[in-house]
Amino acid sequence: xxxxxxxxxxxxxxxxxxxxxxxxxxxxxxxxxxxxxxxxxxxxxxxxxxxxxxxxxxxxxxxxxxxxxxxxxxxxxxxxxxxxxxxxxxxxxxxxxxxxxxxxxxxxxxxxxxxxxxxxxxxxxxxxxxxxxxxxxxxxxxxxxxxxxxxxxxxxxxxxxxxxxxxxxxxxxxxxxxxxxxxxxxxxxxxxxxxxxxxxxxxxxxxxxxxxxxxxxxxxxxxxxxxxxxxxxxxxxxxxxxxxxxxxxxxxxxxxxxxxxxxxxxxxxxxx
Amino acid sequence: xxxxxxxxxxxxxxxxxxxxxxxxxxxxxxxxxxxxxxxxxxxxxxxxxxxxxxxxxxxxxxxxxxxxxxxxxxxxxxxxxxxxxxxxxxxxxxxxxxxxxxxxxxxxxxxxxxxxxxxxxxxxxxxxxxxxxxxxxxxxxxxxxxxxxxxxxxxxxxxxxxxxxxxxxxxxxxxxxxxxxxxxxxxxxxxxxxxxxxxxxxxxxxxxxxxxxxxxxxxxxxxxxxxxxxxxxxxxxxxxxxxxxxxxxxxxxxxxxxxxxxxxxxxxxxxxxxxxxxxxxxxxxxxxxxxxxxxxxxxxxxxxxxxxxxxxxxxxxxxxxxxxxxxxxxxxxxxxxxxxxxxxxxxxxxxxxxxxxxxxxxxxxxxxxxxx
Numbered sequence: 025x026x027x028x029x030x031x032x033x034x035x036x037x038x039x040x041x042x043x044x045x046x047x048x049x050x051x052x053x054x055x056x057x058x059x060x061x062x063x064x065x066x067x068x069x070x071x072x073x074x075x076x077x078x079x080x081x082x083x084x085x086x087x088x089x090x091x092x093x094x095x096x097x098x099x100x101x102x103x104x105x106x107x108x109x110x111x112x113x114x115x116x117x118x119x120x121x122x123x124x125x126x127x128x129x130x131x132x133x134x135x136x137x138x139x140x141x142x143x144x145x146x147x148x149x150x151x152x153x154x155x156x157x158x159x160x161x162x163x164x165x166x167x168x169x170x171x172x173x174x175x176x177x178x179x180x181x182x183x184x185x186x187x188x189x190x191x192x193x194x195x196x197x198x199x200x201x202x203x204x205x206x207x208x209x210x211x212x213x214x215x216x217x218x219x220x221x222x223x224x225x226x227x228x229x230x231x232x233x234x235x236x237x238x239x240x241x242x243x244x245x246x247x248x249x250x251x252x253x254x255x256x257x258x259x260x261x262x263x264x265x266x267x268x269x270x271x272x273x274x275x276x277x278x279x280x281x282x283x284x285x286x287x288x289x290x291x292x293x294x295x296x
Numbered sequence: 297x298x299x300x301x302x303x304x305x306x307x308x309x310x311x312x313x314x315x316x317x318x319x320x321x322x323x324x325x326x327x328x329x330x331x332x333x334x335x336x337x338x339x340x341x342x343x344x345x346x347x348x349x350x351x352x353x354x355x356x357x358x359x360x361x362x363x364x365x366x367x368x369x370x371x372x373x374x375x376x377x378x379x380x381x382x383x384x385x386x387x388x389x390x391x392x393x394x395x396x397x398x399x400x401x402x403x404x405x406x407x408x409x410x411x412x413x414x415x416x417x418x419x420x421x422x423x424x425x426x427x428x429x430x431x432x433x434x435x436x437x438x439x440x441x442x443x444x445x446x447x448x449x450x451x452x453x454x455x456x457x458x459x460x461x462x463x464x465x466x467x468x469x470x471x472x473x474x475x476x477x478x479x480x481x482x483x484x485x486x487x488x489x490x491x492x493x494x495x496x497x498x499x500x501x502x503x504x505x506x507x508x509x510x511x512x513x514x515x516x517x518x519x520x521x522x523x524x525x526x527x528x529x530x531x532x533x534x535x536x537x538x539x540x541x542x543x544x545x546x547x548x549x550x551x552x553x554x555x556x557x558x559x560x561x562x563x564x565x566x567x568x569x570x571x572x573x574x575x576x577x578x579x580x581x582x583x584x585x586x587x588x589x590x591x592x593x594x595x596x597x598x599x600x601x602x603x604x605x606x607x608x609x610x611x612x613x614x615x616x617x618x619x620x621x622x623x624x625x626x627x628x629x630x631x632x633x634x635x636x637x638x639x640x641x642x643x644x645x646x647x648x649x650x651x652x653x654x655x656x657x658x659x660x661x662x663x664x665x666x667x668x
Contacts, residue, residue: 070585186582193587198580202565202601205651209569210382210596214328214372217651219355227564227651252602253616255562262353262560262652 044093044192047079049113051099051106052133052161056178057124058082058098063181071185074192090116094191096184097170100126100161102133107158107167114168121187122164125177125280129249132177134161134283138291161283174199177247177280180232200231201252204244207235216243222263223276228254228286246279250286260290270294297496301517302510304490307365308339309508310451311414317504319412319449322378324371329357331371333378336414343368350460350644353653363490366415366483369459370643374572375413375420379444380427386440386579387592401440412449416477418470419462419643421452423572425476429635430575440594449500452477456485456524458531461644463657465529466536469641472525479505482521493521534644534657537664541638542629544664549621553662558617560652565598567646567654568623573639576604599623624659 048058062083064071071077078088095117101107114120122128130137136144137160145152164170174187183199190197200206204226208215213235217224224243226235230251237244250256260273277291302310314321323336324343331343347368349356360367389398416424431441455462455471464470473480478501482493493513496502513521568574578597583590597604599622605612613619631639640656647655 067585074585185585189583189585192585193583195581195583198582200601200603202598202603203562205564205566206569206596206598206601209566212332212373212377212382214330214332215355215566215649215651216329218353218649219329219357219372227562227566251564253563255559255616258560258652259562 043074043076045076045078045088046094046096047090047092047117048082048096049098050081051097051110051127052102053099053124053126053131055082060178060181060184064185067185071188075188092117094119094121097122097127097164098124100130100133100163101158101167102161103157110164110167119171119191120168121172121174122170123174123179123184125175125247125249127164128173128175129281130161130163130283132280135278136161137283175230175248176232183232202231203227203251204229204231204233204235204238207231208238211235211239213238216241222266222268223272225276228256228259246281246287249281249284254286256286256290257293298502299513299518300494300505300510301513302492302494302508304365304492306509307492311336311338313504313507314412314449318409320409321412321414323414326357330355331357331368332373333375348459350648352461352647352655353650355648362485364483364485366453367457369455369462370417370419370645372570372649374570374645375416375424376427376572378411379424380441380575382596384440384594385591386594389590391588410447411444412451414451416450416452417455418452418473419464419641420572421473421476422469422641423643426573426635426637426639426641427575450477452480454480454482454525455528456483458528459644461534461647462532462642463534463536463644464642465532466538467638467640467642471528482524484520484524493517536657536660538638541660542632544667545625545629548663548668551663551668553659554617554621557620557654557659558615560654561616561620562652563600563616563619564651565600566649566651568598568600569596570645570649572643572645573641624656628660
């Protein structure tokens with residue numbers, strides 16, 4: 025009896041365990057976040073040992089049918105067709121992760137949200153009647169339930185790996201929501217705001233890039249969007265005492281995360 | 297204690313003498329628009345002829361018109377980054393056939409050479425003493441801190457000028473180093489000479505000084521060194537009235553000033569990161585993709601983060617007011633209950649490196665003046 029049990033356990037172990045299926049989806053975006061996954065290079069091979077890359081047009085034409093265990097969604101919703109398609113993606117996905125500023129906040133294309141899109145269409149296209157577009161560029165979470173949002177423009181490849189890794193190991197990903205300043209300080213980078221003067225969005229921006237721009241003596245551009253409890257108005261009020269003008273403040277918050285609520289409200293406060 | 301005098305030109309020999317005793321010498325150096333602490337090869341790496349101008353939310357590195365070596369004040373970094381690094385791997389475990397095969401990194405024998413800290417200010421000596429109390433003298437000893445702290449050699453420097461945000465005099469932590477050093481220097485620079493008065497704190501300090509060219513200090517040297525630190529003390533213009541401060545803060549937890557400052561505070565955590573006594577950490581557990589190995593990584597944490605007070609159901613300190621109040625009250629009140637000293641040494645870093653220039657001395661004053 026004991027021998028028989030041992031044999032069946034061994035047989036079960038030998039039976040191929042189904043790897044979770046991963047799909048990558050693109051909406052209105054530049055493909056940069058998808059490329060972050062390709063940038064993983066060495067690590068990507070390890071990822072492929074544990075996960076089946078079932079749908080990833082940037083990497084392969086091979087498409088394996090859904091449903092998918094994990095879907096990475098890049099891009100924002102800007103057309104009626106995409107507004108339909110995202111529901112199909114959601115139906116096929118057990119765990120849906122939005123990757124990047126477009127998918128989580130509407131992206132740079134959300135600058136249209138502050139203007140009348142019809143005027144852009146007539147200014148840009150010779151034959152506007154062929155253009156079918158929505159008035160606003162909106163994040164995925166405005167349309168379907170999102171299980172996890174990964175910030176960045178583009179996302180940080182180590183954070184992307186961390187999300188996949190955490191999913192595979194059934195743990196919470198380590199993706200902090202505190203400020204970029206914490207990353208600067210842990211790296212020993214001298215604060216440019218204090219040592220040179222404004223401007224840097226680090227104190228109101230979520231960490232995740234490992235303080236990339238400040239490490240090259242550039243102020244933070246806010247690629248990872250608002251941090252937890254961002255006090256943008258206090259930062260701007262202080263900069264105004266140092267002579268920073270409304271136009272500059274408007275421009276600072278009208279970046280890749282212009283439509284993220286905290287940044288949107290702040291930029292609107294500096295509109296003429 | 298013995299007091300010697302040596303010429304400025306001998307500074308390089310002093311560093312060399314320390315290095316010969318197999319120390320890794322860490323000292324001030326100009327880098328990245330500030331005076332920071334890094335490994336130095338010799339006296340030429342020191343910020344000779346440099347100074348800084350500091351104010352609320354502002355630091356500017358400036359050239360001096362003389363060759364003063366230590367005529368500057370606390371910079372963006374503190375010695376904390378060496379004794380208590382911002383990111384440290386503390387534990388590795390591997391899945392094995394028997395269960396887990398673990399390795400606690402704090403129990404390894406140190407492979408690196410010991411540190412010699414060159415140019416430690418009095419406020420910073422006090423900060424190190426405070427962290428010693430936390431990590432080495434409580435019921436739980438931190439093996440990682442103990443490993444880095446063991447056998448370090450300290451050359452202190454008495455401040456010859458006060459910085460724009462200093463308030464060590466209020467906290468009784470400076471500007472003159474009293475204990476916790478092997479050698480304490482006072483820089484004398486005038487028309488006639490450029491030399492250092494060196495006070496020994498330990499036999500090791502005395503032994504090293506004996507190996508360089510120095511003479512016994514004359515009474516006038518000692519008087520001049522005292523005059524310099526006394527002058528510095530007078531220059532300090534920020535003050536904290538510490539009388540009964542613990543009770544003042546405890547009794548004013550609903551003071552309107554907390555709400556006022558909450559509107560200015562960015563909760564960016566810069567103040568806690570630059571503070572030489574702040575010791576909070578978080579641990580992150582990471583796995584490899586295959587789930588065969590796990591690591592625990594300790595990182596500097598801050599009471600300004602929401603996750604810091606997160607328990608089941610949410611963060612205990614959700615409001616900015618509660619987070620700012622926690623930090624200030626810990627420094628000036630609950631630290632006393634916990635460790636028997638203040639948690640602030642008056643170095644002024646939190647004032648200089650706050651992106652919006654919030655001044656902790658002003659906050660304390662505002663609460664004390666209009667008590668509720």
